[in-house]
Structures are given as structure tokens and as C-alpha cells.
Amino acid sequence: MLSYDVVEWGGSLAPREHETSVPTGTEVLLKLKYCGVCHSDVHIRDGYFEMGGGKRFHFGDCGMQLPITLGHEPYGTVIAAGPDAKDAPLGKDRLVCPWIGCGECARCAEGMDNHCMKPRWAGVQAPGGYADHLLIPHPRYLVDADGIDPAWAATLACSGLTTYSAVSALTPIPADEWVAVLGAGGLGLMAIGMLRALGHERIVSVDINPDKFPAAIEEGAAATLDPSEPDAVKKLRKIAGGLLFGAVDLMNNADTATLAMSSIRTGGRVIMVGLYGGEVPISLVMVVQRALTIRGSSVGTVDELKQVVELARNGKLKQIPIEKRPLSEVSRTLDELKAGTIVGRVVAEID
Numbered sequence: 001m002l003s004y005d006v007v008e009w010g011g012s013l014a015p016r017e018h019e020t021s022v023p024t025g026t027e028v029l030l031k032l033k034y035c036g037v038c039h040s041d042v043h044i045r046d047g048y049f050e051m052g053g054g055k056r057f058h059f060g061d062c063g064m065q066l067p068i069t070l071g072h073e074p075y076g077t078v079i080a081a082g083p084d085a086k087d088a089p090l091g092k093d094r095l096v097c098p099w100i101g102c103g104e105c106a107r108c109a110e111g112m113d114n115h116c117m118k119p120r121w122a123g124v125q126a127p128g129g130y131a132d133h134l135l136i137p138h139p140r141y142l143v144d145a146d147g148i149d150p151a152w153a154a155t156l157a158c159s160g161l162t163t164y165s166a167v168s169a170l171t172p173i174p175a176d177e178w179v180a181v182l183g184a185g186g187l188g189l190m191a192i193g194m195l196r197a198l199g200h201e202r203i204v205s206v207d208i209n210p211d212k213f214p215a216a217i218e219e220g221a222a223a224t225l226d227p228s229e230p231d232a233v234k235k236l237r238k239i240a241g242g243l244l245f246g247a248v249d250l251m252n253n254a255d256t257a258t259l260a261m262s263s264i265r266t267g268g269r270v271i272m273v274g275l276y277g278g279e280v281p282i283s284l285v286m287v288v289q290r291a292l293t294i295r296g297s298s299v300g301t302v303d304e305l306k307q308v309v310e311l312a313r314n315g316k317l318k319q320i321p322i323e324k325r326p327l328s329e330v331s332r333t334l335d336e337l338k339a340g341t342i343v344g345r346v347v348a349e350i351d
């Protein structure tokens, strides 16, 4: 099999030929057709997260060894299964939920694999989808996405699920109140689409790159704001007619988090999703007196992914712009994601 791997932190992904895995036990093997390219992979390729205060979390320091195969939005055909993989849908195309836990802890038992402390996420701790084959531990991580454009379906595994789970943490949202979506990249557009799919309309898309606003409007944003403009906070309050009910921060750096927390009304909620990183000083009294909820949200569960697929299938969730590129161009795509120049989602096409 062929995979495009990180062979040195920060370097270009390199094609590598190796033996195709043979599924044992409950394992399932897929021949991949697509894999969405997510901004998180930029951080993993570069080898660190910015933790704030100048500190960096280096993946190499916590035991992650190169080479690794990234890619956590895989879609493909189930071609083989181990003897204990009961009901594996052989020959069928399936979306893979990559957020796979240890399978043994209490969180995994309650279906909250995404909160497992010993994760085996495909494309993070375990090999991922920038490859022509993918082995996963159990058929329960396969989701039937028939009826949806498969390239788009691939993107639901991370950008769709992550934003659905984050937006669900905001609901119910009073219809006459505003929500800010910070960042208008792939996740930002998807978050706008999720809010619209769940019936909310008063959405302001916030991004420092106004080139992304037409796509945000097309996806359903009612207003846009460039936070680098003078008086951006005032402008945001003008759009909302005051303070906002909530914000979903798909960037989550010091600037966006500060803007989000300073724009929320009493009882409001900020959901942090992005991994740009950094830190902000927070007035603890303000959090109490304004009864703020500041909540982190990381990916989602298999059940939530099934709900996202259903929203897409019944037409409630609008498709974001998708650009297909050969898998061999994945490094260029990561570079463009880092530069912030991609509109919508790039999906690697694998043959």
C-alpha cells in the first residue's frame, strides 16, 4: 500500500510503499477513495501546539514517533474484515469515524470515544487516511453515508462532526439573538451550515480574510465582520444590536477568544474549538457575575456523526465548497491551509 507520511516534523509529506495490513479479530480494512484535508494536520505535521505563555506541546515529546500517516476524514470501500468483525459491510462504501478510543474504558463503553484518555484516533495516534488503505479496529466506527456526494461525506467525519458537536453545545439558541462564528475556513463554513441546519439564522461570520465572506454568506451567514478593522467590537455589537448570545471559535487564538468573551451577554456561551492556541487573561469575577459558559469541544461521537450524515442526507445541511485534489498534492494543501488561502475544504482523491 501507499501512504503519504510525515517523515520529519515540519517537512513535506513523503510517499512510502509498505505492506498492506491484514485485518485480524474485529478489524476492518478499507480501500480509500477520499480523505478530507484538515487544518489540524498542519499542527501535527509541524510537530506542536502553541499552549500559551510561549510554551509548546511537542508531539515528539509525548512518544509520537515518525513516520506517521495523517488524515482523519477517510471514506472508502470495505474490502476485508477479521473473523470477529460481525456484520462488516463487505463491498460497501463507508465513512469512517476516526475518533476511536481504547475500547475498554468507561467513556468508550458509553459511546464517548472522543473523551477516552487512551485514544487511537485514525490519523493522529494511529495511521490515517492519506493512504490508499486504512485498517480500523471495529466496524462500529463505519457510518453509512449513501445518498451524499462521497467527497463531501468525507469532510463530515471531522469538520462536520466537530462543528455539529460544538454548535449542539450552544443550543437551544433564542431565535432573535446572535451567534458569532469565528473563522470562515472549512470548519467555520460548516459551523454556519450546522447552525442553519438546526434552525438558527442570526449568524455573524468573523474572519480577517474578507475573501472568505462570499462563501460564508452563501452558506447562510446573515452578516460578516473583519475583526482587524478599527472598532471591530463596536461593529459587532452594532450588527447584533448589543451583546451576543454565543460564539463558536474555530480559530481560538488570543485575539479571537478575547473578542468572543467580550462580546457575549450575561448567561452567554463561548464554545472553543480551534487549535491555533495561546492564552488569554480572564477576569474570574466577570465569568461569575456574567454567568458565562466557556466550554471546549473536541470532535464528537459516532452517534453524532450519524446525526450529521442524516442532516446532510435530508438536505438540511448545505454542502460547503469542495475542491478535489490528488493525494500526491496533500503537502501543498497543508501549506495553503497554513497560509489561510483555501476556501471551503480540499478533499484528497485517492486511486
Ligand SMILES: [Zn+2]
Residues within 6 Å of the ligand: 038, 039, 040, 041, 072, 158, 159
Ligand atoms: Zn480535523
Ligand SMILES: [Zn+2]
Residues within 6 Å of the ligand: 101, 102, 103, 104, 105, 106, 107, 108, 113, 116, 117, 118
Ligand atoms: Zn477508552
